[in-house]
């Protein structure tokens with residue numbers, strides 16, 4: 315296990331401290347880092363929200379959230395006691411800056427500490443909260459601000475949010491979260507590509523046939539339906555998580571892990587994304603919406619039933635063919651797909667290499683499968699290299715695909731930390747490498763906006779797919795017409 319280094323004393327203010335993200339992700343992540351001794355002295359976690367809640371009541375809510383969200387053996391009373399000593403609650407309304415005295419007086423006298431403001435709130439509060447911090451003189455020399463997605467719903471709205479926050483915090487103090495960048499396998503992608511010399515000579519056109527990225531979920535939109543209906547899968551998953559994965563697969567080697575170096579390389583990929591022009595949108599994109607079906611033998615209702623009407627134009631599934639116009643990736647398509655209520659929770663990046671140029675196994679010519687490197691993100695994390703091998707035994711060559719399969723959990727034998735644990739520690743350390751810079755977010759929106767415009771002008775409706783399938787059949791056709799198919803074969 316990597317050595318755990320404590321972080322300097324801090325005050326972490328969580329706006330939206332009573333919300334779902336705080337309870338389900340942030341508090342459990344902080345509990346783990348506290349338990350592992352990474353928080354020294356009297357570092358504090360200050361939850362802020364609109365409601366008038368007593369500290370004891372808030373602590374009771376956090377405790378039951380931890381009991382719900384941690385594995386049974388992970389919650390321990392003595393650890394909870396010392397962890398809860400760090401937690402405070404204050405009332406603060408994003409639009410009423412004159413009611414922030416409780417927060418001000420708690421922070422007063424601690425200006426020398428690292429101060430992190432985590433905005434686990436709706437993005438419409440990002441500007442007002444940043445302004446409230448400034449108006450109340452709570453922005454110190456060491457203050458940082460963390461923004462959760464969605465950062466707008468198009469380029470214009472993203473710019474407005476970024477401008478409002480930039481009035482109060484300089485860019486190097488703004489940490490825009492994409493929790494995929496905190497996932498171990500996503501980090502491992504950097505290790506795989508840049509700590510091994512094996513792949514680099516092959517990581518390009520001429521050796522790679524195409525790349526597939528699948529982020530499939532079996533859950534539906536459930537309680538988020540109101541929000542989701544205005545967003546859809548393209549904005550919810552592709553604009554951020556999936557484009558970040560594309561960048562990490564496609565970028566050139568940065569000169570170091572320093573944040574500017576990594577983010578500059580990602581920017582070059584985003585700049586090279588070929589816009590999906592209006593006339594290509596029908597050909598290169600597929601939209602879907604789930605209808606009732608069954609997952610793991612249990613019947614589930616369709617999206618329209620969850621929403622309460624059937625006139626929604628929101629896609630719960632999207633598949634795209636993306637091209638990168640540069641020397642490395644010219645004519646190497648990236649196929650992307652993501653969706654809710656698919657067959658299983660299953661996320662992976664598959665790099666398929668080219669066929670052998672000439673088969674010396676004539677009787678096998680239709681059976682030599684191309685090599686494939688699969689990086690699994692979910693449900694288990696690992697890397698698999700598929701190779702052709704000879705079946706043992708006399709009597710000619712019988713070839714069969716076999717796999718070098720590495721499960722990270724088995725290899726390292728430790729609990730895999732949640733992405734938020736890493737991201738919170740990186741914010742507390744002041745390292746922005748795993749966060750999105752303003753120009754990245756805006757360029758990603760620029761590319762997404764052209765697809766949305768194409769959908770609107772072509773009136774492309776989502777096609778229905780049965781919950782528990784791999785999405786609409788048009789998603790298979792997207793690859794089929796190029797002579798390819800999704801993995802796993804569906």
Ligand code: BG6
Pocket residue numbers: 463531550551
């Ligand atoms: C979030 C999306 O950003 O990522 C959700 O808003 C999605 O709709 C979630 O379910 C998926 O995250 P993970 O870590 O479970 O793959």
